[in-house]
Amino acid sequence: MLDAQPRPDxxxxxxxxxxxxxxxxxxGLLKRHTGNVKAVDGVSFDIREGETLGLVGESGCxxxxxxxxxxxxYEITGGSVKIDGQEIGDAGPNxxxxxxxxxxxxFQDPQASLNPRMTVARIIGEPLDEHTKMxxxxxxxxxxxxMDQVGLNRAFADxxxxxxxxxxxxxxxxxxxxxxxxxxxxxxEPIAALDVxxxxxxxxxxxxxxxxxxxxxxxxxxDLSMVRHIATRVAVMYLGKVAELAxxxxxxxxxxxxxxxxxxxxxxxxxxxxxxGSNRTILKGDxxxxxxxxxxxxxxxxxxxxxxxxHRVDPEFRQVRPGRWVACHLFEEGASSPSxxxxxxxxxxxx
Amino acid sequence: xxxxxxxxxxxxxxxxxxxxxxGEVHAVNSISFDLRPGELLGVVGESGSGKSVTMMxxxxxxxxxxxQIRGGTVTFEGRNLLTVPEADLRKIRGxxxxxxxxxxxxxxxxxxxxxxxxxxPIRKHMRLDRKAARARALExxxxxxxxxAARRLTDYPHQFSGGMRQRVMIAIALACDPDILIADEPTTxxxxxxxxxxxxxxxxxxxxxxxxxxxxTHDLGVIAGIADRVMVMYGGQVVEQAxxxxxxxxxxxxxxxxxxxxxxxxxxxxxPKLTVIEGQPPILGAAPEACSFRDRCPYRFAACDAANxxxxxxGPRHDAACFWNFDRDAPRDAAPAGEAxxx
Numbered sequence: 056m057l058d059a060q061p062r063p064d065x066x067x068x069x070x071x072x073x074x075x076x077x078x079x080x081x082x083g084l085l086k087r088h089t090g091n092v093k094a095v096d097g098v099s100f101d102i103r104e105g106e107t108l109g110l111v112g113e114s115g116c117x118x119x120x121x122x123x124x125x126x127x128x129y130e131i132t133g134g135s136v137k138i139d140g141q142e143i144g145d146a147g148p149n150x151x152x153x154x155x156x157x158x159x160x161x162f163q164d165p166q167a168s169l170n171p172r173m174t175v176a177r178i179i180g181e182p183l184d185e186h187t188k189m190x191x192x193x194x195x196x197x198x199x200x201x202m203d204q205v206g207l208n209r210a211f212a213d214x215x216x217x218x219x220x221x222x223x224x225x226x227x228x229x230x231x232x233x234x235x236x237x238x239x240x241x242x243x244e245p246i247a248a249l250d251v252x253x254x255x256x257x258x259x260x261x262x263x264x265x266x267x268x269x270x271x272x273x274x275x276x277x278d279l280s281m282v283r284h285i286a287t288r289v290a291v292m293y294l295g296k297v298a299e300l301a302x303x304x305x306x307x308x309x310x311x312x313x314x315x316x317x318x319x320x321x322x323x324x325x326x327x328x329x330x331x332g333s334n335r336t337i338l339k340g341d342x343x344x345x346x347x348x349x350x351x352x353x354x355x356x357x358x359x360x361x362x363x364x365x366h367r368v369d370p371e372f373r374q375v376r377p378g379r380w381v382a383c384h385l386f387e388e389g390a391s392s393p394s395x396x397x398x399x400x401x402x403x404x405x406x
Numbered sequence: 407x408x409x410x411x412x413x414x415x416x417x418x419x420x421x422x423x424x425x426x427x428x429g430e431v432h433a434v435n436s437i438s439f440d441l442r443p444g445e446l447l448g449v450v451g452e453s454g455s456g457k458s459v460t461m462m463x464x465x466x467x468x469x470x471x472x473x474q475i476r477g478g479t480v481t482f483e484g485r486n487l488l489t490v491p492e493a494d495l496r497k498i499r500g501x502x503x504x505x506x507x508x509x510x511x512x513x514x515x516x517x518x519x520x521x522x523x524x525x526x527p528i529r530k531h532m533r534l535d536r537k538a539a540r541a542r543a544l545e546x547x548x549x550x551x552x553x554x555a556a557r558r559l560t561d562y563p564h565q566f567s568g569g570m571r572q573r574v575m576i577a578i579a580l581a582c583d584p585d586i587l588i589a590d591e592p593t594t595x596x597x598x599x600x601x602x603x604x605x606x607x608x609x610x611x612x613x614x615x616x617x618x619x620x621x622x623t624h625d626l627g628v629i630a631g632i633a634d635r636v637m638v639m640y641g642g643q644v645v646e647q648a649x650x651x652x653x654x655x656x657x658x659x660x661x662x663x664x665x666x667x668x669x670x671x672x673x674x675x676x677x678p679k680l681t682v683i684e685g686q687p688p689i690l691g692a693a694p695e696a697c698s699f700r701d702r703c704p705y706r707f708a709a710c711d712a713a714n715x716x717x718x719x720x721g722p723r724h725d726a727a728c729f730w731n732f733d734r735d736a737p738r739d740a741a742p743a744g745e746a747x748x749x
Contacts, residue, residue, distance in 0.1 A: 113597035113598065113599060113600075114597055220686055222686075250452040250453055250624065250687075251452065251624060251665065251668055251669060252452060252664070252665065252668055252682075252683035252687075253686075254668070255668040255680040255681065255682045255683070256682050256683075256684075258680055259679065259680055259682055262679075277597065277598070279598070279672050280669065280670040280671055280672045281670055283670060283671075283672055283676060284670040284676065284677075284680060304676075307672060307673075317599060318598060318599060319672055320602075321598040321599045321601065321602035322598055322627065322672045323601070323602075323605070323625065323627030323628045323630065323631045324627055324630060324631070324671065324672075324673060325625075325626040325627040325629075325630050325654075325666065325669050325671060335602070337599075337602050337603060337606055338599045338602075338603075341567045341569060341570070341600070342597075
């Protein structure tokens with residue numbers, strides 16, 4: 056199952072259109088609104104039921120903000136987020152609360168996301184207190200089931216988070232996310248804080264749970280090699296926008312966007328046999344500030360293939376081949392014309 | 407080994423222990439290695455394997471208490487760094503042995519300009535006047551590829567990006583032309599595209615300056631790209647040591663072998679399921695009396711519980727601390743005396 060593509064008829068569980076999350080910059084004594092940090096600026100994609108969409112990019116590109124905005128952990132600036140057919144972009148607190156069990160999150164830092172004063176049983180059981188009317192006995196049974204499921208010894212249910220190692224703490228976080236039988240889980244850098252030998256344990260667990268429970272993941276990571284392992288499709292973000300979205304093998308085999316190419320070539324290769332030393336692209340300079348992005352394409356200041364048009368016109372994010380979406384002027388010709396991209400168009404098609 | 411140049415640094419049987427309220431932590435257990443002029447030695451290991459503590463021990467950067475160096479020698483220019491007076495050690499640190507730490511945000515002082523922080527060690531160690539020191543600082547900033555260096559000398563650390571701050575740290579470390587540069591996870595806090603820039607810079611600097619480098623990292627990909635020789639650490643010990651190509655082609659310790667398999671690649675073939683090293687790293691409560699990897703090792707047999715394996719020579723300049731002989735796929739014969747490296 057791990058290698059299986061989602062069923063071709065797999066419907067979109069999550070539909071994101073033109074999502075924007077701007078944080079206001081306030082300056083001066085009167086805290087006047089003088090600008091915006093455009094952390095997420097017009098992002099559109101679908102996540103199909105049962106798939107893992109990898110969301111990659113460098114720090115500050117907006118990938119975590121995007122994950123949190125999708126779960127409505129922020130008041131979003133604009134755009135639409137539909138989860139399981141329900142629009143939650145502008146939903147009120149009651150609707151959101153009803154939707155919360157469907158969508159859960161696993162955080163990066165298991166140390167910071169677990170309350171040090173609560174036992175493991177209480178941490179995992181807290182969502183059950185909030186959202187279900189289970190009796191105490193039912194709850195204990197459910198917590199024990201969850202601990203089995205993520206490979207934690209149930210004898211440790213009354214221990215505190217500090218008594219566990221990093222990998223085990225992440226298992227506690229995963230058990231808590233699973234408590235309400237969610238359909239969709241945002242995993243925000245779930246392995247970044249773990250050692251390599253422990254990372255593989257957690258990734259394998261996430262894959263097993265997905266196969267068993269039919270979960271859908273948004274897997275946010277800066278680790279391109281791990282995303283290649285776990286994701287069905289991959290979206291690459293740069294400075295608040297998605298630069299490229301493609302099925303995993305196609306993205307890694309033949310990256311189209313110049314940024315994706317540079318990013319992949321920058322990953323150091325642990326296998327000397329596979330080392331492609333000759334065609335490395337080293338990007339010059341740093342990522343511009345999201346409060347003052349460059350005019351035109353946001354990658355134009357570092358792009359090795361920059362053209363005159365890139366400094367003027369922001370390229371549209373469009374499907375250039377079946378299932379392959381790119382925002383780059385290099386792929387203008389032969390692309391579907393911008394006018395036929397309606398909001399109803401499915402962005403999950405690999406047809 | 408008469409055909410190889412004299413080492414610039416020779417570490418024998420280094421032992422470091424931390425005394426804590428709940429008992430002792432044996433962070434470094436009899437580590438031996440040397441560093442040859444101009445070579446880049448990669449040190450790989452997971453957190454808690456003792457790689458940083460080893461390097462900090464040998465130049466006296468660990469606060470004592472809680473740290474206590476229990477034994478060993480560190481020979482640098484004919485002197486044992488573990489016994490030289492603090493005043494002399496201070497002259498060696500910074501001047502002869504430079505450092506770059508993981509987090510460039512916390513290792514720069516936020517209230518001084520970047521220029522002041524580069525100039526300070528130059529004036530202290532090289533006894534240059536202010537003008538000459540400033541010229542040297544400018545030269546260093548250009549060397550590490552900071553654009554518009556003259557103007558940026560008067561900027562504060564917060565005005566620099568992460569990659570640029572790490573370049574500043576490297577400039578400070580190189581300020582006095584050290585013989586040895588110790589870099590502790592210098593690119594871990596950086597993004598991949600910025601990491602690629604720094605690795606590129608280190609390639610250039612090695613060609614220009616020719617100092618010996620110890621590069622600590624947990625990323626085998628980084629090691630494969632820059633190291634001449636690699637030392638793999640686990641549980642406060644060196645478990646394997648080999649030239650870089652040899653290590654990747656013929657790993658001879660089960661931990662190294664497992665580590666190489668757990669990392670997915672962005673190129674090459676994609677494994678359907680990741681290989682997992684089951685279990686947890688050891689708790690270093692006492693000096694090891696048996697192999698510290700045995701609880702996680704698929705090759706474990708009686709000998710592993712009976713004694714801590716010494717480093718056996720398994721190839722040219724290649725040793726591994728394991729009782730299993732991977733070349734014959736059988737247990738190693740009772741260690742012939744001449745074969746053990748750190749008897």
